[in-house]
């Protein structure tokens with residue numbers, strides 16, 4: 001079984017999730033966008049062995065602390081290969097973020113739709129959801145779906161950045177998320193949790209799908 005703690009990180013207040021398998025305490029950090037000390041405190045307090053650093057997509061508000069964590073825990077960074085062009089360019093925004101401790105993000109694991117990662121006795125399913133960005137993915141677990149900037153409570157991620165497409169995002173949501181049961185919990189990359197059923201009923205961007 002997966003359990004998790006959410007912590008809000010970085011200047012753009014992204015949700016970082018520290019998740020772990022409750023049998024083995026093997027864990028993963030999803031979207032460490034900054035505030036590495038806060039993330040490390042959770043990892044150490046819970047006694048988690050970090051196996052992976054998982055990135056839903058490459059935008060710096062979700063990835064900024066990934067290099068530092070990789071070095072700290074010697075855990076590989078995993079992301080879709082379709083996002084690497086953004087990691088290396090960092091949207092040109094890094095210069096505005098000003099962080100001397102920044103360690104460049106060097107992915108070690110390529111994620112593809114349908115991949116399953118083992119985390120102790122639990123599984124993490126990779127669900128491709130292009131739209132907010134070209135290689136965006138969600139992570140499906142028995143504790144819900146960590147969905148990055150694909151869907152927010154009552155909204156969806158912006159699609160005007162490089163590689164974004166509203167049509168693709170809506171198609172991804174329809175095919176990959178709204179096909180799940182109503183009571184599946186969604187853990188977005190910003191803001192509060194929601195459920196598949198609530199978004200199906202009330203999300204204006206997903207109306208009529």
Ligand SMILES: [Zn+2]
Nearest residue numbers: 057059132149
């Ligand atoms: Zn984003």
